[in-house]
Each structure stands twice: as structure tokens, then as C-alpha cells.
């Protein structure tokens with residue numbers, strides 16, 4: 001029995017059509033990722049630039065890679081040529097560097113603004129206040145080689161389902177007001193990336209369009 005393939009097929013069956021699945025392959029081997037790929041999975045998420053680059057070289061060309069972890073400014077030039085989406089944009093400076101590098105490569109990179117919604121202080125991302133006050137429309141006009149596709153958030157790691165739900169709900173509400181304020185006539189501003197292995201069902205109920213899951217596909221990470 002092929003458990004990775006089974007897990008993907010079972011999860012795809014439960015997911016509404018409007019939600020896309022990013023399989024998080026950090027720490028997983030080439031063979032594990034290939035098993036997922038052979039089960040029909042084509043979008044994979046990695047949180048480290050070096051790891052993503054190394055895996056990309058070994059794996060099929062039509063895999064769509066999302067960067068989901070903090071991006072250091074000195075790694076922008078390495079990642080821009082190979083990813084289709086950067087889900088973890090956490091500063092305007094980073095956005096502008098991505099735009100400049102994408103222009104160099106004649107690419108257009110999809111970006112999500114990561115918003116800090118969890119209570120832990122270590123989690124990176126924009127504050128709600130910045131999302132609500134910055135003129136993102138002006139930024140978009142200045143940066144033709146990026147497309148801001150929506151928001152991404154990571155909920156607090158807790159058993160308190162109500163707390164997780166309220167964090168997702170506030171992110172979804174932020175998404176809607178940002179859409180109205182800055183992206184009303186922008187059809188591609190339509191992605192809300194929230195939900196991981198432990199909380200994806202709540203996220204989907206609260207309006208997620210992208211879930212990022214690793215553990216429920218591959219099993220527990222050991223490192």
C-alpha cells in the first residue's frame with residue numbers, strides 16, 4: 001500500500017473544489033515527494049531556499065513550487081527564478097526586491113502578504129495595522145513584476161479550536177476589507193492561504209483557498 005498517495009487522494013476528496021492543496025515537503029526525501037507527485041500532486045511548499053533549490057534540481061520540471069518560509073533579502077535572487085508563488089512576504093522592502101529580481105528574469109511572481117495572526121511573538125509577518133493602512137494599490141502600480149494574490153497566516157499552535165477559528169476568521173475579514181479597499185477591480189486578488197495539518201478543516205470553514213499540509217500526508221517530521 002502506498003500511504004502517501006492514499007493520504008493525498010483521501011484529502012483531495014474531502015477538500016472543496018475552491019481550495020487548493022499545497023503539500024509541504026520540507027525535510028522529506030526525493031522519493032517521498034515523487035510518491036506524492038505520482039499521486040497527482042503538483043504544488044509543493046518549502047520553507048527554506050537552499051532546500052527548495054536542491055530538490056527542484058532532482059524532481060520533475062512541472063512541479064509548482066511555493067516558498068512558505070521567511071525569505072532573507074540576500075536569497076531573493078536565488079528563489080525568484082524557480083518559484084511561482086512566495087507565500088511569506090513579510091515586508092515592503094522584500095516585495096520591492098522580489099519585483100526587481102523578477103524584472104531581471106522577465107518573470108511575474110505571485111506573492112501573498114503574510115499576516116501575523118498568532119499570539120506567539122516569534123511568528124513573522126505584517127501586523128494587521130500595516131495591512132489595513134498601507135496603500136497597496138500604489139505599491140502594485142510601482143511593482144509590475146509582482147502580483148499580490150492575497151494573504152497568508154499561521155494560527156497559534158494550540159488545542160483551543162475556538163482561538164484558532166477566531167484567528168482565521170479575523171484573517172478572512174482582513175482579506176475582504178483589503179480587497180474592497182485596494183484590490184476591488186483586481187480579479188487575481190483571490191487567495192487566502194490558511195490551514196495546516198492540525199487546523200485545515202477550521203481554515204476551510206472560515207474561507208481558506210489554499211491549505212498547506214505536510215504531516216497528514218507524509219507522517220510526523222522527525223527533525
Ligand SMILES: *Cc1c(COP(=O)(O)O)cnc(C)c1O
Pocket residue numbers: 024026047068069154196197198212213214215216
Ligand atoms: C511546516 C509548515 C506547514 C505544514 O505543517 P504541517 O503541520 O506539517 O502540516 C505549513 N505552513 C508553513 C508556513 C510551514 O512552515
